[in-house]
Amino acid sequence: MSLFNIFKVKKEERLLAFCMLFVFIVFNALVIASHYHVYTMGAQGGFWSIFTKNFRMSGYDNWSWITISGMRIHFETVRHPLYLTFLYPLYLLNSWLIQNVGYNFAVYFMAIIIIFSAFYAVVFMYRIFREVIELSQADSTLFTLLLFSFGHVLVPSMVPDHFIISLMLLSMTMYITGIKIKKQRQLTAWQSFILTFFTAGMATSNGAKILIAGLFTNGKRTFKWKFITIGVILPFLLLLGIQQSQYYFLEVPQQKVVHNIEQVNKKRDAKKVNEHKRQRDAWLRSHTGKAADNSTIGRLMDVSTSRSETLIENFFGESIQLHQQYLLKDVSWDRPIFVKYNWVLNYAIEAIIVLLFIIGIVFGYHKRFFQMLLAWFACDITLHLILGFAINEVYIMTAGWAFIIPIAYGYMLKGLSHKPQQLLRALLLVLTAYLWIYNAGHIAWYLLS
Structure with missing residues (x-):
């Protein structure tokens, strides 16, 4: 399987993929239209104020817009070592356009990247259900739609942050390794290099998941010298070199400029x-x-925030069903850490989703591919719930783990007899329709208002 041929959309995937493409285009257009005249101002500087005062969606960052607009770096390149490299050529092009046209194209450049990533995340997730788990075309479509109906899987498909890019890269990794596990083939050292370089480059925490994927795909052969050197050590060394180069050539000079601006403002x-x-x-x-x-x-690391409330209201709550109060507000600015739902129905839906997930784990835990995903899920649980990293807004991490829920449902559906299968399928169809209407409706209302 070529890492480049997998981007070719197959005939049976086209209807779902292009329908979802339309959805992503509409939502990205709504985000841009919400403050169109402000976002496209060709001002020389002041981009931090322009974007941070007008864009606020659940704590997702707009640093990419600011970077492309004026090469101000507000994200931690240690945690996202390849992101700046990715954005820098867009900054150069956009800078030329601002000077010659007087119009800022940053929001459009990021929208193209986000839509592309969301589109291929749909394609790869569909293939996981269809080719790895071997579900029918209709069931694979249903489970893909279910995943993207989750509140904080849908929101990243329209915000200028890295999460949907990570989902595309993680789903591509799952698809490639899932097929290899199924066919009992090895992940080559160079395939591991490419997956690690790009996926960990977008978010270093993803690097652990690629290492786990290599272990479950190759077993003991993972520890061969060639694989360790090329597939593991080399990409991390390159990412470190890229990050350090960016730091000394771009971030250090910028820090001096920012410090001077702060001193001027203080004196004023x-x-x-x-x-x-x-x-x-x-x-x-x-x-x-x-x-x-x-x-x-x-x-x-956070040691005091309630884990039980986090699980109910944020991890399995806000992640899947947006709260009506403080809708898409940011905990760093105008949202409490915990918000209650207005309706008992929301808690009932959450209970059903979690119960089915647990049952799905029972059905799928003996499958090697699903064991790999459980190991990934354990990483997320450890990082966010046990250690408490970003626990106060844990829902924005949903795109990095929530795919395990519909995959668990897929294994459950496959393991049931005909009549229970029909009942589960009907329940999931209703659940998917409800989540799409509920979450997409709330997001559209927020953006239009």
């Missing part, structure tokens, strides 16, 4: 600057749990 109105900082720090302290310790890593 020190009282206003200090008061804003005091209020901002107070808000963040009240919406962030207690850190594990004062070390660099310890400050990222």
